Amino acid sequence: MDDAKTTATRVDRWGYQLRTSSDACVVAIDAYYDQVLSYGRNRAIILDAPANDPACVLGNALAAHFLCSKDLPKASSLLVSAAAALKNATSYEKAVYEAIILLVGDGRDEEEALSRHFEALPHNQGQSFIYGMLAFPLLELGRMAEAKSVARRGWEINRFDIWSQHCLCHVLQYECHFNEAVEFMESCSSTWRSCSSFMYTHNWWHVAVCYLEGNAPLRKVLKVYDEQIWKELQRNYSDRAEVFVNALGLLLQLDVRDQMDVMKDRLLLAAETLKDKSMWHVEWLLDILSLWTLARAKESLKAEELLNSIKSRNSFLKKQNVMQRATQLAEATYEYGRGNHHKVVDILGPDFDAIDFKMIGASDEQLDVFNEIWYNVLLNTGNASKAIDLIEKQLKKRVGCPYLWRLLEKAYGIAGKGDAAMAAEKAKALEISYFN
Template identity: 60%
Template sequence: MEGVKLDRWGYEVKTSSDSCISVINAYYHQVLSYGRNRKVILEAPVLDKDCVLANILAAHFLSSSDPSKAPSLIEAAKAGIEQASSYEKAVFEAVNYLISQNRDDDVAVELHSKVLPRNQQENFIYGMLAFPLLELGRMADAEDAAKKGFEINNQDVWAQHAVSPNLCHVLQYKCQYKEAVQFMEECSNAWSSCSSFMLTHNWWHVAVCYLEGHSPITKVREVYDHCIWKELERTDAIAVEVCLNALGLLLRVFVRGKLDIFEDRLKVLAASLSDQANWFMEWHLDLLILWALAFTEELPKAEDLLKGLKFRLSKMNEKKQQIMQRAMLLAEAMYEYGRGNEKQALEILGPDFDAYSFKIIGASDEQLDVFNEVWYTMLLNTGQVTKAIESIEKQIPKREGAPFLWRLLEKGYKLTGRQEAATIGERARLLETAYFN
């Protein structure tokens, strides 16, 4: 058909520009491989300003990198929607909904639900499928999906990042930290072409495994310096993607009382995030920034961020407000925690806090773990020892190989004078010496 081209999947796209299609295909590859050059899609609307697919995909990219510029591209896509192909209309509907402030995640999933049957031999689809299956607790299904993706292409970062008997998430979940580190480091040569987020997130996993496995804290600091923070030296680095993983790691280090070994790194990191241009991209990052700004005594900035989150919550529809109210409570608690007001933070969260029910902030179970650790330590520090012991004992069967949980339990037992404290401490010591020594 005149004025219609086929993309790499064979779908019709309303455009007369071969160059526009080439750019769209390049963007597909960058997104699916977590590549560093996703901004290539910004060339597509320049090559064909009327192409619906070009405009909506460019808006999708900008929604997470420069949100203020996305609306004009969405409007440009809307203007041509009547002349667009059925594929473009479907993509427009799905993406426009995905980036909307009031999206319902169930609807968003439904709009994407027809992808898998058309991609039976595409490795990326199985890696992407494995991750949500893991987050839903369907370990066996997730393992099968990741193995399938890894068999098709063992360089697929989605499959490497997801799960299978030898992949990172399941090993980390099973507290097999040494094996997880070995696997990830063997894969690390494939990461140099990855986006700032995926490269530093994979190294975040390595650092967390070192930390959980009680490796010397200097090993964790080396990963932070040379594999996470160093990413910012690259001219094509996306700073907020680096900072999300850097902050997530430093909060874990802080909870374990090791932050002094990192000297002024948190202050440097917090200063880089005091610019409002880095805020309101995702709730998980904002919560970590709140803690960092409050802890480093950048209180006016922290208060501005907190007020901004409350304002955005007020603009959501009623259903979305009800869902995100929990995220707002966690934001307020992390602000108070950063200021050292642990009793106030606990009052905000209430007596039944469980970080795993806060996936609405856009974090995985492994990323949410640290908020549970914050909860346990605040309970212990404020004298609510019985509640702390009860919460930790409930968590330990899920992570029996995690030394830090046993150390927290040991502390609780000591504070209550229980004789089992010595046995618990010995269990923690044996785990600590087992992994990297």
């Protein structure tokens, strides 16, 4: 029998064994490794693996992981195909399958998935990618010192490693080293052109947010939005939904800081695109940002239609109780976009903290804006004391953030506290220390 038609043990580019009847399947898997590790523009190449061998566990599992945020039914079908062939799989294939199940299956467990990542570390001491990829879950678990050390190790091995660059920026941003973060990322930016549109614009989103948080001239923020984010949407529509997460996230940051006047035209242009339902339900964070955009642009009918669609879809999800909270945040963001701040308070309740909403697929930095919304809503609805408590707590972690000090100044003023002048002085000192 022709060997190309016979299931055999082959090896991937790392020397790991897999069972497949197709050389083309292995080629697709190897190409996918390259695309993932460089966050390249052609990750869809992995779909060629199950197309060439529907019984390959590794090909099915990796394709399922690629599709899980784009086409969940198809991803689930691929995982079923992988499971059906597990008895003939190699130990490596089984390990990959089990790790992916922990990330996208019904028994999702990020902590356990991270522990499996650590198990791979001794075998990849000289590879930059393993450090960059490990740094990100460490960030999301709040283990900043470890994340910084690991990301820096990856960057020292390979200064072109996108994940190491990205994670180092996360740490610098969290530490309120905005000047350093911008300088570092702009020095790396020449290496981003081969990235996917999402990663390219996400890196620039970080730069823009650091400019914004560091009180840089607004023109610098808008230049990043116009030249690096919005223009990328015109160049490449293959992953435009993911790019819109960066565009809308930045617009929301500007709106929270009362900059609607300078970005109104940009908001209206984005809202016009979001009327297209093909942009809906790609991922939770995009839906929530889209609700705010449509509501803020006074596209009321479309905003209501999207919100109702989100509620309807949620009723069919297996993890209904968990995702009900995501729907709650969606509805609150919609009401915020409409200017109904009292309704936002009613929806979110007294104990809201955006860090509890990671189920929408957002990083800590992407979630920060929802806490900033919450502080403003509390101040605008007569809950200054509650806002003061929360802002002071946040400042213990991010003492170098001038915007938080400005919010605290406002809160103290509303509450009639004499500490408002102190907060204003602290904010001003920070504002002149960055980008000047």
